[in-house]
Amino acid sequence: MLANRARCGLADGMTDDTPIASPGRSVGVVKSHDVTLGVPLRLELGGTLPSLEFRYETYGVLNATRSNAVLIPHALSGDHHVAGKYSPEDAKPGWWDAFVGPGKMVDTDKFFVIGLNCLGGCRGSTGPLSNDPQTGKPYGGDFPEITCGDIVVAQRRLVEHLGIKKLHAIVGGSKGGMQALLWAADHAEAVDRVVTLACGLRQPPQALALNAIARASILADPRYRGGHYQTGEGPEDGLAVARMVGHVSYLSPAAFEKKFARETVPGAQPSDPVYWQIESYLRHQGDAFVRRFDANTLIRITRAVDRFDLTARAKAGKLFKPDGPAILAVAFSTDGLYPPSEVKAIAAAAGSRGTYFEVETDAGHDAFLLSNESLFAQVRGFLV
Amino acid sequence: MLANRARCGLADGMTDDTPIASPGRSVGVVKSHDVTLGVPLRLELGGTLPSLEFRYETYGVLNATRSNAVLIPHALSGDHHVAGKYSPEDAKPGWWDAFVGPGKMVDTDKFFVIGLNCLGGCRGSTGPLSNDPQTGKPYGGDFPEITCGDIVVAQRRLVEHLGIKKLHAIVGGSKGGMQALLWAADHAEAVDRVVTLACGLRQPPQALALNAIARASILADPRYRGGHYQTGEGPEDGLAVARMVGHVSYLSPAAFEKKFARETVPGAQPSDPVYWQIESYLRHQGDAFVRRFDANTLIRITRAVDRFDLTARAKAGKLFKPDGPAILAVAFSTDGLYPPSEVKAIAAAAGSRGTYFEVETDAGHDAFLLSNESLFAQVRGFLV
The missing domain is CATH 3.40.50.1820 (Alpha/Beta hydrolase fold, catalytic domain)
Incomplete structure (x- = not known):
C-alpha cells in the first residue's frame, strides 16, 4: 500500500509543484x-x-x-x-x-x-x-x-x-x-x-497508451468496486499510480535530468520503497493528486480525450x-x-x-x- | 480487477509478440x-x-x-x-x-x-x-x-x-x-x-522514473503482502500494470503509430475497459507477463538496473x-x-x-x- 492519505477537496493546481513566476500583477482574491x-x-x-x-x-x-x-x-x-x-x-x-x-x-x-x-x-x-x-x-x-x-x-x-x-x-x-x-x-x-x-x-497513439495504463491501474485497484466507492474509500492507490504514469509524460528526459538527475533521498536505504528523488517526486505527485481528484472523473475524462480526433x-x-x-x-x-x-x-x-x-x-x-x-x-x- | 489469470512457468520470450524472423538455421531442439x-x-x-x-x-x-x-x-x-x-x-x-x-x-x-x-x-x-x-x-x-x-x-x-x-x-x-x-x-x-x-x-533518469512507477504499482497491490505471497496469489494486477508501463517505453511513438494507430477493438463499446487496440495490446502484455514472471524479481532487478551507473x-x-x-x-x-x-x-x-x-x-x-x-x-x- 502507498502512504496513508485522505481524499478531500483542496484547491491545488494542475501539477503540484510547478514553479510559478508572475511577471504582471495578480487578480487578487477571487471566489468561485x-x-x-x-x-x-x-x-x-x-x-x-x-x-x-x-x-x-x-x-x-x-x-x-x-x-x-x-x-x-x-x-x-x-x-x-x-x-x-x-x-x-x-x-x-x-x-x-x-x-x-x-x-x-x-x-x-x-x-x-x-x-x-x-x-x-x-x-x-x-x-x-x-x-x-x-x-x-x-x-x-x-x-x-x-x-x-x-x-x-x-x-x-x-x-x-x-x-x-x-x-x-x-x-x-x-x-x-x-x-x-x-x-x-x-x-x-x-x-x-x-x-x-x-x-x-x-x-496520438502513445498518449492514448499512457491513458490506457492509467485507467488499468485504477480498475485493478480492488477498492474501485465498479466505480461505486465512498469518498475516502476509493481506489486511491490505483489513482496515485495512474498519476505517476501521467507525470512521466509531462516532463521531458532533459527535464528529469535537470530536476533530479540520479539523486537519492538522503538517508534512504537501497531496499526502501522510496530511494530515488525521482521516486519521491512521483510518489508525492500521486499522493497529492489523490487528495484532489476523483478516479471516475479520470476514467471518463481520459476516455473523452482519447476519443478526440x-x-x-x-x-x-x-x-x-x-x-x-x-x-x-x-x-x-x-x-x-x-x-x-x-x-x-x-x-x-x-x-x-x-x-x-x-x-x-x-x-x-x-x-x-x-x-x-x-x-x-x-x-x-x-x-x- | 484485471482479467483472471494464473501464474505458471511458461517459457515465453522477453516480449510476448515480438515478430521474429530467422535468416539462418535454428539451433534446433534444446534443453536447459x-x-x-x-x-x-x-x-x-x-x-x-x-x-x-x-x-x-x-x-x-x-x-x-x-x-x-x-x-x-x-x-x-x-x-x-x-x-x-x-x-x-x-x-x-x-x-x-x-x-x-x-x-x-x-x-x-x-x-x-x-x-x-x-x-x-x-x-x-x-x-x-x-x-x-x-x-x-x-x-x-x-x-x-x-x-x-x-x-x-x-x-x-x-x-x-x-x-x-x-x-x-x-x-x-x-x-x-x-x-x-x-x-x-x-x-x-x-x-x-x-x-x-x-x-x-x-x-538515465527517465528510465529510472518508469521503473519507480512499476515498483509502486506492485507495492500498491494489497496482494503484495511485503513480498510474502504464494505462487498464484501474488500481486498480479500490480505486476501487470508494471509491465504495461514498461511496454510504453519499449516502443517508439512511431512504432505505436505503425502497429496500432488509433484502431479500436472490433465491437467494443466506449465504456468497455478495453476499447482501443493499444489498450488490448498492453493488457495482453501485462497478463502474459504475470504468467511467467515474479513480482519480487521485478522489484529486485529494476532496483539493480536503476543503481547501474x-x-x-x-x-x-x-x-x-x-x-x-x-x-x-x-x-x-x-x-x-x-x-x-x-x-x-x-x-x-x-x-x-x-x-x-x-x-x-x-x-x-x-x-x-x-x-x-x-x-x-x-x-x-x-x-x-
Whole structure:
C-alpha cells in the first residue's frame, strides 16, 4: 500500500509543484461561483443529463458590448481556479496565475476571463461525484461516457448564461486546447480567436497508451468496486499510480535530468520503497493528486480525450470554416505527448487563418504551465 | 480487477509478440540445465547467499582450447532460453532465436553460446522464488538487494564452472548490455570482446522514473503482502500494470503509430475497459507477463538496473583498462530509454578500443530484439 492519505477537496493546481513566476500583477482574491442550468443535455454517445451544474470563476470586467470575454478551459486535471487566491494568506494561486492577470499574457485589464470546471469534472461541475436524480445518490461508476464535444456544448451554455453570445477568444492548453479546437470547428460563430497550446488535432497513439495504463491501474485497484466507492474509500492507490504514469509524460528526459538527475533521498536505504528523488517526486505527485481528484472523473475524462480526433475532418477539408476564428497553435519543442509535428497539423488545417508558433524549451509537455516571455508576447499580440 | 489469470512457468520470450524472423538455421531442439555451486556469494550491498543455483542453456560446441565461448546475458525479463525450441512442436523459440544459430549473427557453427537466467531471476536461478536455507521457505520479499555487479560475479562463476577461463565475447542488450559493460570494467581479463545493444553507461533518469512507477504499482497491490505471497496469489494486477508501463517505453511513438494507430477493438463499446487496440495490446502484455514472471524479481532487478551507473568511473578515466576488451556499442536511433547520446558515452569511455554503431529504425528500444541485416553484419564482423 502507498502512504496513508485522505481524499478531500483542496484547491491545488494542475501539477503540484510547478514553479510559478508572475511577471504582471495578480487578480487578487477571487471566489468561485456555482450555477445550475435546468436544460437537459443529450450526450453524443447516448444518454441525457437532466441539468448541468457549473463551478466557475471570472476575472476582469465584461464590457458594455459583451465582446471582451476570454474562456480558459482547463487541462486533464485542472479546474475553474485559473488565477488569484482565495484569501491573502492562500499559499497557492490558481493554476495559470502566471498567465492571467492585469498586464499578463491574458490581460484582465482588457479581458473578462472565465474559468470553469469542465463537464465530467470533480471540482464542482456535473460529474461522477454529482447526484444522479434517478437514484438520489452520486453517479459514481454509472456516470455516462462523455466526449470533448459534450464538454464544449456544456461550456457554451455557461457562456450564454453569462450573457455572452460571442467569445473574444478561447485559450487552452493540452485537453483545454482540444476543447478550444472544437469551439473553432463546431461553434465558429461563437468565438473570434482560438489559442491552443501543447495539443494537436488528435490524441496520438502513445498518449492514448499512457491513458490506457492509467485507467488499468485504477480498475485493478480492488477498492474501485465498479466505480461505486465512498469518498475516502476509493481506489486511491490505483489513482496515485495512474498519476505517476501521467507525470512521466509531462516532463521531458532533459527535464528529469535537470530536476533530479540520479539523486537519492538522503538517508534512504537501497531496499526502501522510496530511494530515488525521482521516486519521491512521483510518489508525492500521486499522493497529492489523490487528495484532489476523483478516479471516475479520470476514467471518463481520459476516455473523452482519447476519443478526440479531428484528423479525418481536417483531411476532408471540412474542419474549419474559411470565415471561422483565427487559430494560433503553440508547440513546445520537447513536448513528448503532443510533439511539434502534431501541433503543426492544427495550423495546416486552419490554412490562412492558422499560425504556428514553437517555443524552444527543455521542459517537455508541462512547458505550457511555465512562464515564457516569447510565448506571452506572441499570445498577447494575437489576442489584441 | 484485471482479467483472471494464473501464474505458471511458461517459457515465453522477453516480449510476448515480438515478430521474429530467422535468416539462418535454428539451433534446433534444446534443453536447459541446472547446477548448484556451493560457494557462498557475498553481496555488494550486504548479506550473503550460501550457494548459487543456475539454469542455463548452451548451443554449439566448445572448442579444444575453450576459447570460443560467447555469453548472452538477458535483459530485464528475459531468461536462459536464448535460442531453439524445447520440442519440434514448440510454437515459440528462445527470445533471441533470430540472432543466435548456425550462420546467424552469433554463429553457433563457430561459437559455444551460453544463456543463463541471472541472479535474482525467477526462471530457475537463485532468486526470490528460491528457498532460504535459514527458513526452508522461499525468500520472497526477504531476498537481499543485489547489484548488476553481483549478477556478473555470479555469471562468472557459472562460466568458470563450465571450464572457461576467458570468454571470446559477451553480447548483451538493455540490462544484458549493462552486465556486459561490468564484465569489461571489472572482469577484463576474462573476456575478449564486448557487444552492448540499447544501453548506456548508466540508467538515465527517465528510465529510472518508469521503473519507480512499476515498483509502486506492485507495492500498491494489497496482494503484495511485503513480498510474502504464494505462487498464484501474488500481486498480479500490480505486476501487470508494471509491465504495461514498461511496454510504453519499449516502443517508439512511431512504432505505436505503425502497429496500432488509433484502431479500436472490433465491437467494443466506449465504456468497455478495453476499447482501443493499444489498450488490448498492453493488457495482453501485462497478463502474459504475470504468467511467467515474479513480482519480487521485478522489484529486485529494476532496483539493480536503476543503481547501474559507471559514469563517475568513466569520467575519472578509470572505467576500462587500455588493454581490456574491445567494445562495440550499438544504438537504435529511436530508442527512448537509452537514446544514442547515452550509448555514445560507452564508445567514448572505451577510447581506441570502442566502436559506436547506430541502427536507423523506428522500432524504439525493442529494436534490439528485431532482425536487422546491417546490425547482424556489424556484429558478425566484430566477433570474428
